[in-house]
Amino acid sequence: MSQAAKTPRASSADAAILQVLRPELRHLTSKQIHTAVRKQLPAISLVTVYRSLERLARAGQVSISDMGTGAVVYARVTESLHHHLICQDCGGIVTIEHAEVGRWFAALSRRHGFKVTTNHLVLFGLCAGCQATHR
Amino acid sequence: MSQAAKTPRASSADAAILQVLRPELRHLTSKQIHTAVRKQLPAISLVTVYRSLERLARAGQVSISDMGTGAVVYARVTESLHHHLICQDCGGIVTIEHAEVGRWFAALSRRHGFKVTTNHLVLFGLCAGCQATHR
């Protein structure tokens, strides 16, 4: 009734999805995850994958990002968080460490009392090369 | 050339969309924009609205943001850029000035030679109130 603790409730889908995402460094689409998870749970539906991913994201275990590829991609959140800068011209991707972003998030927290939980930031722009080309 | 105001369908949808977005401070969905633009161009299709918005976004005149409401929202980019911090618990929205974000973007530019063009950032997290509730 009044206890604030949630019941994690063993969901086979969640475990299987984390299993699939564990060894992957690259971000996977819902389709790819569904295909991979089927090896463990042949009958699992794509809808369940979506719902499971949303659940895991809410729990901070998975990141959901739109990298501008047409389909959203998901990745397991690890200790070594990273973020991406994507060049809208050449499609090049620059990876930056979390420390650099975390410092700024901390500043936001101090100034606005808002604790950012976004764990994978994607910023679009122009890489050094394309900026040169553009002038 | 001559008049640009009454061409039945040959004129670009871009102008009509900017017209619709101009007075709005709030972000509109593709559906809402489509409905509004129809008053000027009754025959315009939703697909054209999407393509036009993408074009305008590429030109830096419109921002595209996923505020977690189920549908992406679009807004006209003005001189007074702003960004949002959205509480994933209560849905509350904190608006922050661009200056605060721009400083960080400038730092990224110095460090990585990457010029961010994202003009409306949305970060999810917990507001001060909900952080307190969560403890």
Next chain:
DNA sequence: TTTTCACTTGCAAAGATTTGCGTCTGTGCG
């Protein structure tokens, strides 16, 4: 052990966004 109840899942359907393709239009050029 049985009951309870919130959470999970599937299926079908809805909603949102993108893409393929053929047509039409405005622009620059000869």
Next chain:
DNA sequence: CGCACAGACGCAAATCTTTGCAAGTGAAAA
């Protein structure tokens, strides 16, 4: 003026993601 080309549009169809509803399941309560 007439032509060629690139870009804009509409329509239909494909994708991607979410939602409504009914049924299944597990953990804690009774």
